[in-house]
Amino acid sequence: MIDLYFWTTPNGYKVTILLEELGWKYNVIPVNIGKGEQFKPEFLKISPNNRIPAMVDHEGPGEQPIAIFESGAMLMYIAEKAGWKFMPQDLRRRYQVVEWLMFQMASVGPMLGQAHHFRRYAPEKLQYAIDRYTNEAARIYGVIDKRLGEAPYLAGEYSIADMATYPWLRPHNWQGQKLEDFPNLKKWYDEIEARPAVQRGCAVMKEQLEKQRSVAPDPKSWEILFGKQQFEKR
Numbered sequence: 262m263i264d265l266y267f268w269t270t271p272n273g274y275k276v277t278i279l280l281e282e283l284g285w286k287y288n289v290i291p292v293n294i295g296k297g298e299q300f301k302p303e304f305l306k307i308s309p310n311n312r313i314p315a316m317v318d319h320e321g322p323g324e325q326p327i328a329i330f331e332s333g334a335m336l337m338y339i340a341e342k343a344g345w346k347f348m349p350q351d352l353r354r355r356y357q358v359v360e361w362l363m364f365q366m367a368s369v370g371p372m373l374g375q376a377h378h379f380r381r382y383a384p385e386k387l388q389y390a391i392d393r394y395t396n397e398a399a400r401i402y403g404v405i406d407k408r409l410g411e412a413p414y415l416a417g418e419y420s421i422a423d424m425a426t427y428p429w430l431r432p433h434n435w436q437g438q439k440l441e442d443f444p445n446l447k448k449w450y451d452e453i454e455a456r457p458a459v460q461r462g463c464a465v466m467k468e469q470l471e472k473q474r475s476v477a478p479d480p481k482s483w484e485i486l487f488g489k490q491q492f493e494k495r
């Protein structure tokens with residue numbers, strides 16, 4: 262059984278989507294990042310960068326538990342362990358998945374994350390940063406749209422690269438983007454959104470998400486996530 266250290270964010274949903282696609286049972290362990298639970302020493306042993314998601318597979322290689330942090334590494338591990346599902350064993354096809362997964366990890370997540378930060382969370386409205394990350398979001402959406410004009414999925418066939426990218430495009434409004442401006446991307450997005458496993462993956466801890474959305478942002482959470490506590494807590 263896998264223990265999945267999770268919170269209701271795009272990086273968390275990548276892994277629940279894959280586990281739901283595979284039909285695996287898993288144990289969700291909530292890590293409330295707004296309350297600072299990512300800094301608990303027992304969690305830092307599993308995830309030294311104090312970020313969710315992370316996991317422990319109690320039936321790891323050699324029948325020993327294995328702990329993994331970084332969502333891309335988790336997706337690759339699970340896909341391989343499942344018998345090369347959603348990441349083919351064939352080297353050429355596998356590296357198409359890996360390159361689009363790395364693009365997600367290195368560009369889609371970090372740049373769209375900065376767009377969320379400066380458009381939504383930053384206490385000051387910094388126009389330069391808002392423009393920089395909104396433009397970068399539009400550029401990234403353009404790269405994805407072009408690719409999806411050539412192939413139905415990022416790596417040619419439905420894979421962990423799509424599962425990693427889709428959750429990041431769900432808050433497109435926060436990134437200042439309209440899906441209608443990217444027709445190939447929109448077609449792919451609608452198709453992925455309609456998959457029952459994706460819907461189940463994105464419904465994990467739904468009540469928590471709804472609770473969070475119904476209350477005003479909490480200044481204490483802001484300080485935990487973006488303030489100097491990030492340095493002091495370590």
Ligand SMILES: N[C@@H](CCC(=O)N[C@@H](CS)C(=O)NCC(=O)O)C(=O)O
Nearest residue numbers: 270272294311312313314331332333
């Ligand atoms: N590259 C990491 C990024 C993970 C990440 O940024 N997680 C955020 C939530 S989406 C987090 O745990 N933040 C807690 C914090 O900043 O202290 C991954 O893909 O796993």
